[in-house]
Amino acid sequence: MYKKRRVVVTGLGVIAPNGVGKDFFWQGLVSGKNCVVRVTRFNADNFYSQMAGEIHNFNPAVYIDKEKIPFIDRAFQFAIASAKLAINDSKLKLEEENKEKIGTFVGLGVGGVNIAEPQFNFYATKGPESISPYLYLSWFPSACSGYISLEFKLKGQSNVISTGCTSATDAIGLGYCTIRDNLQDIILAGGTEAPLTPETFNSFCSLRALSHRNDTPEKASRPFDKERDGFILAEGAGIIILEELKHALERKAKIYGEIVGYGASFTAYHMTSLEPTGEESARAMKEALEAGQIENEQVGYLCAHGSSTPINGKMETVAIKRVFGKYAYKIPISSIKSMLGHPPGAAGAMQTITSLLVMEKNFIPPTINYQNPDPDCDLDYVPNSARPAQVEVTLINTSGFAGRCAALAIKRYFN
Amino acid sequence: MENKTKQFYQQTNKKRVVITGLGVIAPNGIGKEAFWKSLLDGQSGIKKLTRFSYETENNQVAGEIQGFDALSYFKTKEIRHTDRSNRYAIAAALMALEDSRLDLEGENRQEIGSIIGNAVGGVEFANKELNVLRDFGPKRGSPFLSVAFFPCGTGGLLSIRLGLKGETLTVCNGNTSGTDAMGMAYRIIQEGKNEVMFAGGTEAPLISAFLCSFDKLGVLSKITDNPQKASRPFNQDTGGFVLSEGAGILVLEELEHALRRKANIYCEIAGYQNNNSAYDSFHTDTNGTEMKRAINDVFKEANIEPENVDYINTHGLCIKEYDIMEMNSIEYIFKERNDSFLISAISPITGNTLGAQGALQGITSAMAIKNKIVPPLINCELPYSKEFSKHLTKKSCKKDINFVLQTSCCFMGKNSCLLLNDYRG
Known part of the structure; x- marks a missing residue:
């Protein structure tokens, strides 16, 4: 019989509103630090929502040649930088590796809008002279994985997966399948997003998907709280190193955990609303658990989608109960979006990194801003402060745009 | 399939995959029959640009979709709320569904999904x-912008329109x-994982800002007086591509499911x-080191030799270095x-439909195998090399x-190869 290979995670790279690198990211999460602020990247005074999870201390010149920076969109810069952090963390010596066996799978929701939007505006107001020849190269999502492959001379598969809010979960899940099925040995997988431009931001405002609590940004992202009124758009990236187990063992790599299952489904219900029974969302989670041969009672932490929209809190709770039954009440569930906001294409990667760090540090980060219990959301959301816990298996749940659901099951590594 | 034997599939537990439906909306024809006929006749879909006026002299040609009756697929409201690229793909998928005679009512829709290739999103x-x-x-602002x-x-x-609950993915790898x-x-x-997939690509990139930017990058064809001749891959005088729009969707199906x-x-x-060539964001390695590897890998996967190949359906990006790269790899x-x-x-x-191009190639591959005809390569009056010109066909040609x-390549070093074969039990 054809044997499936095991896939482990050996490096983490993250750039999030709470900091650059996994250490700042983790410190921010366990201390329950809010990162939601009034938008400063553009003037949002006339917008329905005026808050975001922004990254303020990112210097692209640390990671990318100065002369290339103006041609690489902010979203792609985040991805390149996170990949660099992940490679450093993994202690991979790329020059000694067979780069034909190393691929790049990146999730991205939108595209290079930070360059494209001003370009389109220039074109409309100032005419053709103002347009850059590099518009396409700095706009098209394909560049996202392309720049990473180019930067590290990785000659394996290079794919950009765009499935909205589940993009990064899907990129990691597909990357896991690719190594498992012996098509690559190592994959840089994750997602990135830099959607804080007027038009992209407004596309979410017009959907009334964002929080309107403009006077108190620090209280605006409140997943599972009764007063939640929408999500907070954020930016950032997360890239992890997926590696075939034997390969990792041979080079004595530090192993954060093992990806044991990936499940995905589609509700086919509505482009921007959630399906009420939670059937498909539950199916994605079940598939991930079944693939990893995991019993419900083994799951020690669930890193929820928890976007803070009124419907998400309710439906995700329903779906979790569908999967776990009574045991749902015993699982610590938290949403890191309560602190960071929601970076659509990167969310799944940040959740995955969180889950791996939970197993390493034996702490579960909280859902902050949880003040008013909602009868529709009656599970254990680890309210407001981090909690010590020894966790052996975590489940990552994401759902979003158009009705795509994706989940990953991750296990502490034992041989 | 004689080379990759049934034994292989039994050993690996892998399923066999066949193509059972085609839907296409392209500048040279809407529907597989019109599309195929124009390919065989060597009738180009490239024409003078009509959608908007464009002041730069250089590129007045494009591959526009003309005669597409959106109202036969969508309500007026849906047309207002969607981008052209959405509509082309959905219409092409409906054509493919009809062509496949798949009765969705009787299917388990958790086993049916879609994968759409797209390069730039709904830019218009x-x-x-x-x-x-x-x-x-x-x-x-429109609440329909995000969609x-x-x-x-x-x-x-x-997937919502057809009620598909299987894998629903979008892959954004530019031209591949x-x-x-x-x-x-x-x-x-x-x-x-799934039994049936709607797979292909869609693109509607014809906005003046893109044309202008591509023109400045120097990748557009300079031939504007004779649109039929404007797109000319593998020529010594290849000077750039013609930007086009369109969609191609294929129904991919598990063999036993199709036979049943x-x-x-x-x-x-x-x-x-x-x-990935990991060579440059814009330029390519003309030796085609990685394209050669992709081709060799796909032969290895299917357990065949170069001798077994009857027809190569190239990408022909019409950018000189990419054409040379593709040609060198093949040679x-x-x-x-x-x-x-x-x-x-x-x-x-x-023309170059970016994210849809590979799907249009796929439809061509499928039609060629089914009809036992290789469509011609037109406009190749000055082929780069003699070796290469031996294999060109200027008229459509019967071949078993x-x-x-099928090869595809793109900026950012991306190379992709697909191998298709006649289903002979």
């Missing part, structure tokens, strides 16, 4: 909305997106490989191994095709 809708935002402020604009909108709309979507769908069915319902099988998919692999294969490219007839190699 986004550009229009950007003008609204600038001139009238954020309150006038029309984000690349994943198309797959979502399609269509081939990659087919390849990924093939893998998903192969490993038993006595489906019309166009061909089988025998292998898929993609990799290197086939030289002294195979003298009888034929080469063509559809790009002189379709077993294996077709």
